[in-house]
Amino acid sequence: MIAVAAGTNRIDPYLIPALDGVAYGLLVFVAASGLVFCFGVANILNLAHGLLYAIGGYTAAALLDGGWASLALALAVGVLAAATTGVLLAGLLTPVAAGNHLSQALLTFGVALAGGSLLVAGFGPDNPQVQVPAALEGSVTVAGHRYAAYRLVFIVVAAVLAVALYLVVRRTRAGMLVRAAVDDPEMVACLGVSPARIRAGVLAAAGALAGAAGVLGAPIIGPGTGTADTVLLLSLVVVVLGGLGSMAGTLLAALAIGEIQTLGVALLPSAAPFLLFAAMAAVLAVRARGLAGRWRTA
């Protein structure tokens, strides 16, 4: 059967991994855009970003019971909890705000460590099961293949979320401020808004994004002891690959990572562990040459 399918269409066996890659990539995009905000606007390397995602994930696992109402509730609670954690983190960062990135990164790592421990204490050390709404539990047929309905819906929802994010950043006043701040960190200081409030706002927004990703993505990257690390790593790689300059760059990088993690593994199972490395090396090498054009001689 499979041989016949492959004979008629070579692309066919890779359709499902590719689709999975899109879902994975969009999830990583939503999670990583929080880290991009944090880094681009407030200039903080937030090592607790994975924790914010995990909070969303555990909320989903605890609240989802198969109904639509529970999904809405989980989304609200997860976003709120993660955003609140972000604000708390901003408060903790205030005393070292004048310090440097090293101390800020170390402090956020401490929070990640403690927060992760609290989550395990609260929800147990095992990876909890996540129950998607009953209506989405089955599978649908995509081009002759059965595909999990939840993932298909997730792709749509995450795409809508990405477009909404794009519109907010492009069209609203807050979005303009964000872009201005990424372009020129000094400029925000001239606006007369207190840096503490900017930090709180940025970390709350980053928390909300990560929390939403955590709730909606729980069936894809589920809550567990390693979740925070995984999400932090993937988000970091997205920032490194996509840069801070544009959302399109972030989206492309996230989708590339999604495809590498799914399609790449299907195509080159033996090389799978090295693919992320290779992608990062390739992009950074190209970018280093770009920098050389801007005259960085030894």
Add this chain to the structure above:
Amino acid sequence: MRGEVIRRVRGGIAALVLVGLVVAPWMVDDYTTAILARTLALALVGVSVALLTGVAGMPTLGQTAPYAAGAYACAVVGSRVSDVGVVQLVVAAAAGALLAALTVPLVVHARGVIVLMITLAIGELVVIVLGRWRSVTGGTDGLAGIPAIRPFWGLPALANDQARYLYALAVVATLVGAVLVLLRTRAGLVLRAGRDDETRLRASGHRVALHLSGAHIAAGAIAGAAGSLLVVAQQYISPADFGFDTSALLLLGVVIGGTASVGGALVGAALVIAVRDWLFGVLPGHAPLVLGALFVATVYLLPTGVDRARGRLRPPGVPPLRPDQPAAPDQATVAELHR
């Protein structure tokens, strides 16, 4: 005059500590001795972190990568090729240096917090590779049953914890001495100058990227050698030894130690690792919580040590040197990430 006195006192304390370290295995039980040997290995990684973070001005969260490369190279060589410690040490250092050399293009053009981010990603990716490349690394189960080493051809194998500890101590002392000598040469001088003001260094005609690459590779070799000591101390390794938390702990230890000081890095890293091991012993389950709280508290208590990291040593009242140049390298690198 005062500087002379301080130097003497420092030297005296260092000598006392060294004597204490030599006699330590006869003061404590075997288990603690093994833990101490492992702590020595991690302290050596701390030295490599200080070399990059404090001396070269490239803060790193990824020295576990060459550390792991060295450890696995040593374990493979130890099981299949040679049980001679010197051979394993050289192979491990070469493996660490090789990994560092391969990652040079990733880090050498970045500065400040971006290096932190890239090195963190490298470290984590290495852990993932270790977990998946089962044929060589044994996957998440790790490699066990690595035979005991003999330090040199013709010497007996190190059969007990005391012997292994003393071997680790001798190697750490030798390598730290080598690093201290290296820092007194022109390489160390140029690195410190580059941390102060990279643009100025370039204006004098120095190849900054070359110096930084050299420092990165040297730090990789040191971390790789430390990996071989870990194998000797534990006779077992798994990806869990090289996690992101280890990197963060070492960075914290180095910051506590004053960032640019090799002795400080040794003490700071050993202290932090000891606190972690002790916490996991007395508070199983809640250790990460307490450790996280200690992280936050330490960062609050240590503003000056952290300031020194960036080489912003500037007496009050003296105007900043060149406001037209970005004073903090970090600021410039944020712009560099845009294209």
Add this chain to the structure above:
Amino acid sequence: MTGLLEAQQISVRYGSLAALDGVDLCIHDGQRHALIGPNGAGKTTLLNVLGGSTRPQRGTVRFDGRDVGRLGPAARARRGINRIHQRPAVFPTLTATENVVVAALPRIIPRRRWWPGGRRRAAQRLAGPLLDQMGLTAVAAVPAGHLAHGQRRQLEIAMALAGRPRLLLLDEPAAGLSAVEVGRLVELLQALPRAVAVLLVEHRLDLVYALSDTVTVLRDGQTLAAGTPDEIRTSPLVRQAYADGVA
């Protein structure tokens, strides 16, 4: 006739603004050349182009007969173009001696090349007399960040000389100095070895006339006039430009 440094048709634009528009400049071995002009004339931009930190959209820079247009500041320094910045740039945590040693290292070739520490010792030997020449012997062991502004300026000149320059680019070296310090600076610059060519950007015309043998006047990114100090002093065109620009 070929010079040590030849810049031809240099043009630099920032957006629609032309900072430099087809400027030519030729400096001969050992020449003392001054670059003057009202604010915004493009003097510092030209210095950046020659030093390698700004790449012009158009034009060529040749040094010692070779095209150096594609080289950055480090490579140009190794060929003998050294720069002194408007605000003294020194390594704050290094001592004055160490500063000079670091600056000297790239161009030092010790007699016993492969002897460990040879280059450093050779640089060290160079540093003492240079610090002495700049009157910094007393503070040789003080971290440069602790030095006064004028001392840092002198240290930077010592560092530039340690790099064995053939051409020294000076960007307003008198800025922020007291009258006494300026007097000392003029003495130091007048005592520079004749083998070193100097390109001096300076606002204060008294310094320009004291230190230079050739003057080029820039205005709005173009060469307005060039000649000896006496010719420039009496040129009605230059007076007019300064009256417009400075007033």
